[in-house]
Amino acid sequence: MLKVEKQRIGKNAVMLALLEEGEEFNLPGNWQSCRGKVGSMDSHKVVAAIETAAKKNGIIKTDVYRESHALYHAIMEALHGVTRGQVQLGDVLRTVGLRFAVVRGNPYENEQEGDWVAVALYGTIGAPVKGLEHETLGLGINHM
Known part of the structure; x- marks a missing residue:
């Protein structure tokens, strides 16, 4: 069984992103999470897929700008990786x-430190030719 570390939001996000279909990983206490998949040649589609999943799963409030803003910066940091x-x-x-x-x-x-958000990305990147890609991993963390 994988060990959950209650003070390692980034590590826990990476562990969730690495899970295969059907594998389970329970987060500590009142932490919230969502997972998904996205494939694209457009970075804005990657951002949109993650934002949509976070909103649909109640990770961020849609009517609070600072929450969307914090998520956006975490996504961009992960994409940089x-x-x-x-x-x-x-x-x-x-x-x-x-x-x-x-x-x-x-x-x-x-x-009183408040909530933070972590975005982890794991998968492949490469030329748009099947079989020519390689693994990649990115992590972004931002305060809400």
């Missing part, structure tokens, strides 16, 4: 196939 700092896909003839996880919670002992 996936794309090695150049958040471009189709423009430079590369595509991604990713599993993602979004985790929200307070990784601190002090409740």
